[in-house]
Amino acid sequence: MFEKLINYTSGSVYPFHIPGHKRNSEMLGKSLPYNFDITEINDFDYLHDAKGIILEVHRKAEKLYNCKNSFMLVNGSTCGILAAIRAITNFGDKVLVARNCHKSVYNAIELNGLIPVYIHPEYNGEFNLHTVIDPENVRKELSRNKDVKAVILTSPTYEGFVSDIEEIARISHSFNVPVFVDEAHGAHLGLSEYFPQEAVALGADIAVLGLHKTLPALTQCALLNVNSNLININKLNEQLSVFETSSPSYILMSSMDKCFELLLNDKDKLFNIYYNNLIAFYNEVKNLKHLKVYLKNDVFFDFGKIIISTLNTNITGLELSEILRNEYNIELEMSYDSYCIAMTSICDKQEGFKMLSNALIRIDKDLISNKNCKIFKTDLSIPEMKIIPSQTRIMKGEIISLNNSIGKISLEYIFAYPPGIPIIIPGEIISDEVINKIKNLQKSGINLKTSNVPINEGIFISSDPL
Numbered sequence: 001m002f003e004k005l006i007n008y009t010s011g012s013v014y015p016f017h018i019p020g021h022k023r024n025s026e027m028l029g030k031s032l033p034y035n036f037d038i039t040e041i042n043d044f045d046y047l048h049d050a051k052g053i054i055l056e057v058h059r060k061a062e063k064l065y066n067c068k069n070s071f072m073l074v075n076g077s078t079c080g081i082l083a084a085i086r087a088i089t090n091f092g093d094k095v096l097v098a099r100n101c102h103k104s105v106y107n108a109i110e111l112n113g114l115i116p117v118y119i120h121p122e123y124n125g126e127f128n129l130h131t132v133i134d135p136e137n138v139r140k141e142l143s144r145n146k147d148v149k150a151v152i153l154t155s156p157t158y159e160g161f162v163s164d165i166e167e168i169a170r171i172s173h174s175f176n177v178p179v180f181v182d183e184a185h186g187a188h189l190g191l192s193e194y195f196p197q198e199a200v201a202l203g204a205d206i207a208v209l210g211l212h213k214t215l216p217a218l219t220q221c222a223l224l225n226v227n228s229n230l231i232n233i234n235k236l237n238e239q240l241s242v243f244e245t246s247s248p249s250y251i252l253m254s255s256m257d258k259c260f261e262l263l264l265n266d267k268d269k270l271f272n273i274y275y276n277n278l279i280a281f282y283n284e285v286k287n288l289k290h291l292k293v294y295l296k297n298d299v300f301f302d303f304g305k306i307i308i309s310t311l312n313t314n315i316t317g318l319e320l321s322e323i324l325r326n327e328y329n330i331e332l333e334m335s336y337d338s339y340c341i342a343m344t345s346i347c348d349k350q351e352g353f354k355m356l357s358n359a360l361i362r363i364d365k366d367l368i369s370n371k372n373c374k375i376f377k378t379d380l381s382i383p384e385m386k387i388i389p390s391q392t393r394i395m396k397g398e399i400i401s402l403n404n405s406i407g408k409i410s411l412e413y414i415f416a417y418p419p420g421i422p423i424i425i426p427g428e429i430i431s432d433e434v435i436n437k438i439k440n441l442q443k444s445g446i447n448l449k450t451s452n453v454p455i456n457e458g459i460f461i462s463s464d465p466l
C-alpha cells in the first residue's frame, strides 16, 4: 500500500477529487504530508468493503497475529470498541463488564442500551493500583446472571496488568458467552516470547489492539482481531461502518502496512533489543531506596510499562513527573497521586532508557521516606446502579453542590483522567465514599473529567423523584 501510495502521489494524475488541499504543497508548504494524503479513489480499495490493497494489509495483520480476521481501524481503538460491542450484543442485552474499562466501553453500553453488571478488578495495595480480573469472579457473575450476553474487559490495563484471558475465555465459553478484550495497550503482545500472549490467541473471541500506543504506527491506528465462530462478521462490518469514517486516511493505513511489514520481517531482532534494554533498565533501578519500580516478569504483567511508585516518599507521582519534565527533559505517559507510568516500545533507544534510569537514581537520592504520607486509595466500591445509563438520557437534571448530592442519582460521568476509570456513572447513587474520593482527588491535583458540568461548579443529578 505504501509503495502504491508513493507511486500514485508522485505521478501526473490531476486530482479532481477530495481532499480539498489537492496535495498542493507549493501553496501549503511541506511541513505536513499534504503530498501523500488521499482517501478512497479508483484502484485504492474501500475500507468498509475491502477486496484489494486494503484486504492485502488485513491479511498481513492476520498472519502476524495468527487470527481469522483482522480489520484496520483509522479512528483509534475507540471506534473498534464501539463497533465490537454493538456487534456482539443486541439492544438491551445484559453484559459483564470490568469496572476499569475505558470510557469508550461505557459509551458503547449507553448507545446500545445495555444493562451492565460490573466486576471489580483486583487491587494491589503496595502500589495502590488496580490489576487483573479474577476468572473466578467471572464464573461467579456468569452463574448468577444467566442472561449475560458478553464479557467485556481491558487487558492489559493502562498500567500493564494482563488478566488470565485463557481461563476467562474457557469459563465464558462454557456459558456460551463471547469475550471481548480491549487490548488498546497490548498490540505488541504475542509478538515475542518475552511478553504475554495476545488475547485472541488465548481464546478471546474478539479484541481491539491499539497499534499507535505500543507499536510503530501513526496516532489513531488500531486493529480489530477476530478468532471465533461466535462473532458475526457481517454484523461487525456493519457496525464498523457506523462508527468509522467513510474517508480513511491512506497515510494512516500505510503506516499500519509498514508496521506489519517491519514486524513480519524483523520482529525477533527488534524484540530482542527491546527486551535487553528493558532488562538493563530494571537492573539499574532495582536498588532505589525510596522510589519503587514495579517488576514482575510473568505472563500477567507487560513489563514494557514502567510503573514508578512514589508511595512512602515525600513527593507525589504528579510531582515526580514534573521533576522529570522540568529538570531532566523527560515526559512520562501519565502520573497519578502515588505513581507514574513510562511507556516504552521497540522504537525506544538505549539512551532513552539510560536517561530515565539515571534521572530516577538522582531524584531518589534527594528523597526522604515518609511512612505517613497521605494516600488516596484508588480502590472504590462500585456505587449502586438505580437506572441503566441509557435511560438517564431522558431524565430531568439539576446541578447541585457535591455536599448536597449524597443519596441522589448521578447524571454525570466522573473520571480521574488519567487513568480514566469512572468514579461514578449516570444512573448510579452518589455515596459519601464517592464524594470523599472526588474531594481527595481534587486536593491532590488530579485532573477530574466530567461529562456535564465542571466539578468545581457541582454535580449534575437527576431531579426526577427516585
Ligand SMILES: Cc1ncc(COP(=O)(O)O)c(C=O)c1O
Pocket: 075, 076, 077, 078, 079, 101, 102, 104, 154, 157, 158, 182, 184, 185, 210, 220, 222
Ligand atoms: C484502555 C484503553 N482503551 C481504549 C482507549 C482508546 O484508544 P484510542 O485513543 O486509540 O481511541 C484507550 C486510550 O487511552 C485506553 O487507554
